[in-house]
Amino acid sequence: MTVLEKGLITIPAFNEAETIGDVVRGILGENLGCDIVVVDDGSSDKTAQVLGSLPVIVLSHPVNLGYGAAVQTGMMYAVRNGYDFLVLMDADGQHISSQVGLLLEELRRGNDIVIGSRLSGDSGSYRIPFLRMAGIRFFSFLAWVLGGVRIRDVTSGFQAMRREVFTVLSREYPVDFPDAEVVVMLGLRKFKVAEVPVAVRERQGGESMYSKFGTVLYYPFKSVLSSFIVLLRMLREK
């Protein structure tokens, strides 16, 4: 197991000019001793200009590839530059930088990946809409049945993980909606997945990828199918 010395905070951003500045400044204010990489996923607003004035590493996709691809690019950067651990945060200001320490604490206890849960304990001012809550519960159940991982919030993008985990994920990561199937895959690969309660805020700007037209139909279908495909692939590998 790697020693957790060199850390990277990865923030995928697509059209987040309104919020990315505050998010980065919030992280810098915590003095976590980690590098920050922002993956600009082909933004068409002023995200690139905002990033230009911030002390962060910027990886720019020439075209919009999707949230999962942006996360994967961050992981590839972490692998190539020898980071020991990686923290994933959203660029919309939902994740509170002071909570990163909670994830790292749990990672140091020997877990391979820690997910910041909005459902365990007090999640602050954030209220999850009914349909999304139903989806989260269903996919968490699916991750338990297929991957043997018992956590309550598989859709949270607030995560910390060890090198062993992001090395695997940098090679194989879904382009869109990397939720239940990733947890199923990690469970089947026998990684220790833990969850800690975190407080989150309402998004401070931009548009959620879950609110796009068609997502309501596509997302559940895609996630269920992908989770089963992950299971089939793993069975075939064995």
Add this chain to the structure above:
Amino acid sequence: MSLHAKLMITLLLAGNAILVIELLRRKRFSESYTLLWLSVLSLTLVATWWGGFHAALAYFFGAIAPVSTLTLLSLVFILGMLIFFSMKVSRLDAQVKELAQELALRTSSSPGELRTPRPR
């Protein structure tokens, strides 16, 4: 099939063959796709003029009318092409993603560096 129908089909196939070759000349098609389409057109031409072919196919599939067999085969062919092109598009998607990620990693800008404009 009447001679008139056979001649009309032959004309249409010839028109298609000219279109495919013209697209190759204008570099809108690759050689491999041109060969694929020319093969399909040639097979259709053979099937049009070889009378026994229809009857043999209908007998093989247990169909009463040779036309229904041809319709079924056309549908199977179109489905096959759609699956083939879906695979192609998926592979191209994955390649574009890998290229864009590699480009992002190779042109990463660190704090203090002068950033170059994003490639478009």
